[in-house]
Amino acid sequence: MTAVVNVTRNRDVAFVTLQRPQVNNALNEALIEGLHTTFRSLSSDKSISTVVLCGEGKSLCAGADINWMREGATYDMQENIDDLMRLGRMLKALDEMPQTTIARVQGPIYGGGVGLVAACDIAIASSNATFCLSEVRLGIVPGMISPFVQRVIGQRMARRYFQTAEIFDAQEARRLGLVHEVATPEELDEHINRVLRQLTSAAPRARAIAKLTTSDVAGKPIDESLLSEIAALIADLRGRSEAREGLSAFLEKRKPSWARDPADSTDSQQ
Numbered sequence: 001m002t003a004v005v006n007v008t009r010n011r012d013v014a015f016v017t018l019q020r021p022q023v024n025n026a027l028n029e030a031l032i033e034g035l036h037t038t039f040r041s042l043s044s045d046k047s048i049s050t051v052v053l054c055g056e057g058k059s060l061c062a063g064a065d066i067n068w069m070r071e072g073a074t075y076d077m078q079e080n081i082d083d084l085m086r087l088g089r090m091l092k093a094l095d096e097m098p099q100t101t102i103a104r105v106q107g108p109i110y111g112g113g114v115g116l117v118a119a120c121d122i123a124i125a126s127s128n129a130t131f132c133l134s135e136v137r138l139g140i141v142p143g144m145i146s147p148f149v150q151r152v153i154g155q156r157m158a159r160r161y162f163q164t165a166e167i168f169d170a171q172e173a174r175r176l177g178l179v180h181e182v183a184t185p186e187e188l189d190e191h192i193n194r195v196l197r198q199l200t201s202a203a204p205r206a207r208a209i210a211k212l213t214t215s216d217v218a219g220k221p222i223d224e225s226l227l228s229e230i231a232a233l234i235a236d237l238r239g240r241s242e243a244r245e246g247l248s249a250f251l252e253k254r255k256p257s258w259a260r261d262p263a264d265s266t267d268s269q270q
Contacts, residue, residue, distance in 0.1 A: 005034035021057025026065035036090035059107030088144035098208040115145030123179040
């Protein structure tokens, strides 16, 4: 059977490519399982600091495979729950990866594809990308993707787009906060490469902790307890080798050990 997920590597960057181009990388049981296994495997690989999520062909992911969805209508309640939980756990595994995750977004991005974009740390879209939370057209609702999508676009916008199922373009996706940058198709990879080059200046462990901290402090009151928690974290980090190297490099006006020369940077493999 042809692999539905391909992983390549360039230095400390892993490129995870969805490989169902004949159906615009629509999610089915095999692709969901392949992505889940891949995300979990990469999460434990300390030599990888960045993961770029890509799609072979014209779309990153055009949502759920309609045949997979239709098959669910034949399942009993528990089978349906188990089937959908696999999707939810895959998105959670992507969301919780310690590495910096970047979505390379192109083409039609519907339903579950929007969930993949929302679960990544950084999303850079081609100007030809279109988006749609289309579930209500099929008599269902944005379910397993809803916590990830609502977190990035907010409840107010989610209320609109979850109900209207209207198609919106890359610029609107940027306005909503679903993607961070929009580039022409010809410049998409250069935008991604620029972010990859920028990331080389940041300490890998500090990046991972900074990512985790955004989740840890979200929604919490800014009180003595939270401030004490953050102070303890920074105090611990200050004494570690990564911080010592970073601070010494700054004072000595040199690059830290983890930084690479931009001319020797990782390039997108798309």
